[in-house]
Amino acid sequence: MKEISIHPVLVFWLAIGWIGFIVLPWYGIEDGFFGLEWLLDGYPFELDYAPAAFLIAAGEKLWLAPLIVALVAPLLVLNRRKTEATYSRVLIASGGLGFAWLIAQGFGIGIRGYSTDWLVFLLGELGDRQFGMGYGGLLVASSFLFMLTQGIAARGAVNGDVFVVGTIGGIVAIVTIFVFFPITKMLSSAFSSDSGYSVLEFASKMFDDRLWGLACLSGGRCGAALNSLFLAILIGTLTTLLGLTFALVVTRTGFRHKRLLRALTVLPIITPPFVIGLALILLFGLSGSITVFLADVFGTQPTRWLYGLPGIAIAQTLAYTPIAFLVLIGVVEGVSPSMEEAAQTLRASRWHTFRTVSLPLMRPGLANAFLLGFIESMADFGNPLVLGGNFDVLSTEIFFAIVGAQYDQGRAAVLAMILLFFTLSAFYAQRKFVGRKSYTTISGKGDAGIHPLIPAGLAIPVLVIAAIWALFTAVVYGMIVYGSFVELWGVNNTVTFKHYVTAFSVRLEDSGIRWSGAAWDSFWTTIKIAIIAAPLTAIVGLITAYLLTRQSFPGKNSFEFGTMLSFAIPGTVIGVSYILAFNVPPIEITGTGVILVVSFVFRNMPVGVRAGIASMSQIDRSLDESSLTLGANSWQTFRRVILPLLRPAILAALVFSFVRAMTAISAVIFLVSAEYDMATSYIIGRVENNDYGLAIAYSTTLIVVMLTAVGIFQLLVGQVRIGRRTEFAPAG
Amino acid sequence: MKRIVSLIGALLFVTVSSIGAASADKLTYYCSAEEDWCQLMARSFEDATGIDVNMTRKSSGETFAQIRAESSNPKGDVWWGGTGDPHLQAAEEDLTEVYVSPMRDQLHPWAISQAESADNKTIGIYSGALGYGYNTDLLAANNLPEPACWKDLLKPEYKGHVQMANPNSSGTAYTTLASMVQLFGEDEGFEFMKALHKNINQYTKSGSAPIKAAGRGESTIGIVFMHDAVKQAVNGFPIKVVAPCEGTGYEIGSMSIIKGARNLEEAKKFYDWALSAEAQNLALQVNSFQIMSNVDAMSSDSAPDMSMIKLIDYDFLKYGSSAERKRLLQKWDEEVSTLPQ
Numbered sequence A: 001m002k003e004i005s006i007h008p009v010l011v012f013w014l015a016i017g018w019i020g021f022i023v024l025p026w027y028g029i030e031d032g033f034f035g036l037e038w039l040l041d042g043y044p045f046e047l048d049y050a051p052a053a054f055l056i057a058a059g060e061k062l063w064l065a066p067l068i069v070a071l072v073a074p075l076l077v078l079n080r081r082k083t084e085a086t087y088s089r090v091l092i093a094s095g096g097l098g099f100a101w102l103i104a105q106g107f108g109i110g111i112r113g114y115s116t117d118w119l120v121f122l123l124g125e126l127g128d129r130q131f132g133m134g135y136g137g138l139l140v141a142s143s144f145l146f147m148l149t150q151g152i153a154a155r156g157a158v159n160g161d162v163f164v165v166g167t168i169g170g171i172v173a174i175v176t177i178f179v180f181f182p183i184t185k186m187l188s189s190a191f192s193s194d195s196g197y198s199v200l201e202f203a204s205k206m207f208d209d210r211l212w213g214l215a216c217l218s219g220g221r222c223g224a225a226l227n228s229l230f231l232a233i234l235i236g237t238l239t240t241l242l243g244l245t246f247a248l249v250v251t252r253t254g255f256r257h258k259r260l261l262r263a264l265t266v267l268p269i270i271t272p273p274f275v276i277g278l279a280l281i282l283l284f285g286l287s288g289s290i291t292v293f294l295a296d297v298f299g300t301q302p303t304r305w306l307y308g309l310p311g312i313a314i315a316q317t318l319a320y321t322p323i324a325f326l327v328l329i330g331v332v333e334g335v336s337p338s339m340e341e342a343a344q345t346l347r348a349s350r351w352h353t354f355r356t357v358s359l360p361l362m363r364p365g366l367a368n369a370f371l372l373g374f375i376e377s378m379a380d381f382g383n384p385l386v387l388g389g390n391f392d393v394l395s396t397e398i399f400f401a402i403v404g405a406q407y408d409q410g411r412a413a414v415l416a417m418i419l420l421f422f423t424l425s426a427f428y429a430q431r432k433f434v435g436r437k438s439y440t441t442i443s444g445k446g447d448a449g450i451h452p453l454i455p456a457g458l459a460i461p462v463l464v465i466a467a468i469w470a471l472f473t474a475v476v477y478g479m480i481v482y483g484s485f486v487e488l489w490g491v492n493n494t495v496t497f498k499h500y501v502t503a504f505s506v507r508l509e510d511s512g513i514r515w516s517g518a519a520w521d522s523f524w525t526t527i528k529i530a531i532i533a534a535p536l537t538a539i540v541g542l543i544t545a546y547l548l549t550r551q552s553f554p555g556k557n558s559f560e561f562g563t564m565l566s567f568a569i570p571g572t573v574i575g576v577s578y579i580l581a582f583n584v585p586p587i588e589i590t591g592t593g594v595i596l597v598v599s600f601v602f603r604n605m606p607v608g609v610r611a612g613i614a615s616m617s618q619i620d621r622s623l624d625e626s627s628l629t630l631g632a633n634s635w636q637t638f639r640r641v642i643l644p645l646l647r648p649a650i651l652a653a654l655v656f657s658f659v660r661a662m663t664a665i666s667a668v669i670f671l672v673s674a675e676y677d678m679a680t681s682y683i684i685g686r687v688e689n690n691d692y693g694l695a696i697a698y699s700t701t702l703i704v705v706m707l708t709a710v711g712i713f714q715l716l717v718g719q720v721r722i723g724r725r726t727e728f729a730p731a732g
Numbered sequence B: 001m002k003r004i005v006s007l008i009g010a011l012l013f014v015t016v017s018s019i020g021a022a023s024a025d026k027l028t029y030y031c032s033a034e035e036d037w038c039q040l041m042a043r044s045f046e047d048a049t050g051i052d053v054n055m056t057r058k059s060s061g062e063t064f065a066q067i068r069a070e071s072s073n074p075k076g077d078v079w080w081g082g083t084g085d086p087h088l089q090a091a092e093e094d095l096t097e098v099y100v101s102p103m104r105d106q107l108h109p110w111a112i113s114q115a116e117s118a119d120n121k122t123i124g125i126y127s128g129a130l131g132y133g134y135n136t137d138l139l140a141a142n143n144l145p146e147p148a149c150w151k152d153l154l155k156p157e158y159k160g161h162v163q164m165a166n167p168n169s170s171g172t173a174y175t176t177l178a179s180m181v182q183l184f185g186e187d188e189g190f191e192f193m194k195a196l197h198k199n200i201n202q203y204t205k206s207g208s209a210p211i212k213a214a215g216r217g218e219s220t221i222g223i224v225f226m227h228d229a230v231k232q233a234v235n236g237f238p239i240k241v242v243a244p245c246e247g248t249g250y251e252i253g254s255m256s257i258i259k260g261a262r263n264l265e266e267a268k269k270f271y272d273w274a275l276s277a278e279a280q281n282l283a284l285q286v287n288s289f290q291i292m293s294n295v296d297a298m299s300s301d302s303a304p305d306m307s308m309i310k311l312i313d314y315d316f317l318k319y320g321s322s323a324e325r326k327r328l329l330q331k332w333d334e335e336v337s338t339l340p341q
Helices: A008-022 A052-057 A066-076 A085-108 A117-123 A135-154 A162-190 A199-206 A224-252 A258-269 A275-284 A289-298 A309-334 A337-345 A350-361 A363-379 A382-387 A394-403 A409-434 A456-483 A498-504 A520-550 A556-568 A571-582 A593-618 A621-629 A634-645 A647-663 A679-688 A692-717 A724-728 B002-020 B035-049 B060-069 B084-092 B109-116 B136-141 B171-184 B186-199 B209-216 B226-234 B264-274 B316-320 B322-335
Strands: A486-488 A492-495 A507-509 A512-514 B026-031 B052-057 B078-080 B123-135 B162-165 B200-204 B221-225 B239-242 B250-258
Touching (some): A008 A066, A008 A135, A052 A135, A066 A085, A135 A162, A162 A520, A162 A556, A162 A593, A162 A634, A224 A258, A224 A309, A224 A363, A224 A394, A224 A409, A258 A456, A275 A289, A275 A309, A275 A382, A275 A456, A275 A692, A309 A363, A309 A456, A337 A350, A350 A363, A363 A409, A394 A409, A394 A571, A486 A692, A498 A692, A520 A593, A520 A679, A556 A593, A571 A593, A593 A647, A621 A634, A634 A647, A647 A679, A647 A692, B026 B060, B026 B264, B035 B052, B035 B264, B078 B264, B084 B316, B084 B322, B109 B123, B109 B250, B123 B136, B123 B171, B123 B209, B123 B226, B162 B171, B162 B186, B162 B209, B171 B186, B171 B322, B186 B322, B209 B221, B209 B226, B209 B239, B226 B239
Parallel strands (some): B026 B052, B026 B078, B162 B221
Antiparallel strands (some): A486 A492, A507 A512, B078 B250, B123 B221, B123 B239
16 A cells, blocks of 8 residues: 555556546547437447547547556556656556557547548458547546656656656647647738649738738838738837837836826726727727817818728727736836936936936837737738728738638638748847847845936927827826717717616526526626636646746746747737647637637746746746755745746736736637627627627726726735835835 | 448448437538627527537638538538528538428428529528718818719728628628629729729628728728618717618528538528528517518618619629639639729
């Protein structure tokens, strides 16, 4: 007995593997696993729900049989010691081979028998088929994976730390499955045509005039790729400048209404997409309130100037400036006052100090803010859809290549490749630009100085710009709320609750509450998905951050690149590639809620990683070292020491992924299904239907829900202390 | 042998369980009409039969894309609504199932001829004629004459006032293009599109967007199906509907059963039900003004009177085929869309 309990972790994962093999249904269940209907419907003998062991016993799906060997072998080494070579060899062999076989059979045998021609050629027709793997397959796969990592750990990798090797293995596996695999699949479909693969076809799509045309220089229309690039650079620059302006106003001026400004900057982040676009149309469109007013006063002829580049640029600047602001405020605060004080002691003027000391120290922050604006603009789908006019951009072109009458998946993949190329180049350029110079200003030594105010010559324009922007935002949001209460905007301005009633009416019936409003279905789905996705994102993100900051292992750099990659991939690309990758076995999750959760987790994980890395680098290593010296293992250290210190990072990851799950549209629009419709895709449907009232009422409700949720998260995670510096102040 | 035994076993189980759990019947319903109509159809079918309906609304292009993407593993059962071309295309690509409904003798001949042209893989449920609508306020504000014919739209004074969808992304706009080609002949039809191009202020992505923009006062004239224009007028927007004097093309909104449907029986029940007068009368409740295919279905007073509209003899088989569509779209792309405005 005692000998078996030597390896509790191994026993655990073996048990998981066996449960997956002999208890849970091997294949995915069409009606949903958690409906549990399958339990009453002939389980475990009914072939659709049978566990693998029963399938093999019934003489079906015999290609699963080799897995038994890989599950039995580890049982034989349970009483061996970790240090014995047989122990690690058996685990590596059975884990590795089992996992490899699982993947090989999954890809080799699909819904129409063998899935590639050469397999048919080699082995003849199979005469059988299989659907996507279910929970049984999932458990067995994870069991094999962690068997493998335990074997590797037993051989002494990363000091034989089972927890660290296991998490590395786990994260590498899921990132490979949910980031690299779909992207590869998409890239390969860019080369496919009706008759196999063709480079010629690819080239003709790649160098299409609709992408790279320069006709706009001579009065025509430019290509979508160039439009996107130009727009993204413009938005990156504008949002960075505006974000810097606000960061300076909040930290370096005597401006008194800082809280108000902060509140205003949060609003666009929690606003569902294209609501800003709608409000702009209602204000500045051909029949917009302001346009009509100006036309009346000055007798000008109203025009459609809003549709196209100007409209998209205004909407995106409004929407993404807050992101730049949030990035830059940390940086502006982080520039140590000691440096600036030193400069001023050396008789530099305030202006000179700002230009030569403060500004260069903000360089990484500026580059980051630009990159974020650039990527967000590239990926934005809602605003160009509403305001685009004849200004085509890649994200909408991709969408209409897939859903339009032309239906051309190859073209969508090519466009997605170009988009990906742009964002990755920006990512790379940002790293180059920031370079390897040191920007560290916060050291262990106390720096209790106070930031100097910016020179007056700068302060006045900065304050004016901030005031105008704040006023503009206030007007836009005022219009949004107002718009949700009028009958038919611009035509019939009677105040009404009609839209809220249509969307969110509730009836009390004998059988309980009946959610009769049109929006409830998508609303509850959205909440459910957001609540599931948020903690998962935080967990995956923080564990990754822990590995990156606290452990060293071979291949760490590519590991980091892999986890950050999904950040540079626009949502549209993720959406397209997920459809291509996950509609067929072995992982068949399109049309389920799982695919939505997965897409959110991997889209937002990099934010969790970044937040985690930032906080963890502030926690001195001596804390974990003392914990380890006192005999705790790395898992206990992570849970008891590091995790409690990470509250701000946890909160950031939770809030961000929750909000994103409720406002994202670009990937979601491809992944929603009858059962799992999301709020944003429902709203876009209403907009398409000219039902602005309902769309705006729904969006307003979402904004309120998100504000509430953010509050609840704060309560759950606990008080977040930001001003660490004050703690050190007495010592300094 | 073993396979046969297990198959019989499985069949027994299915039969037994379906008797045991009749309430678990369900139907995955892809809908390409307007949201409220889709909702109403789904709920009414649930009420009429007790079958659970899972409905997704996407435009006909989106739905066709989805069905094609899912063809190796179909998720949907029945596809209802949306212009007929994608349905015909789906039939051509063998994505939909042959079904001859017992309700056929109650239908208008155009609905049946739609079915026959696609080997009974699709059927007409409603039809609507192409036309345009204009915003009366804006027309007056800009002192523009009232248009009545297709060729009126080419007048220089309408420059920047006309909106239509992009034929590449919208079935409606493709119908417009194909109608012009059939109405004026290919050469003159393309001359018309080129001249029209000069007056267009935006090619929208979705088919009914132009009339919605006109309703909100964001554009003056929108080329759309007339029932879409009527709907905007009924909703209170200042829209006047025009049936062009030269005659016009039309669409047949269709319905198909998806090949490999997981709930084939339920799909057939829906199919028969959707062709009944009772189900087709639901259209009026949601301000959909198409002409329904059941001869006994009621029509609205606001609906465009089909007998007053000159309809061309639209060749659905030819202009619905992928090859012809690709050719016309490419020609439009190369000869029309690249012209300066």
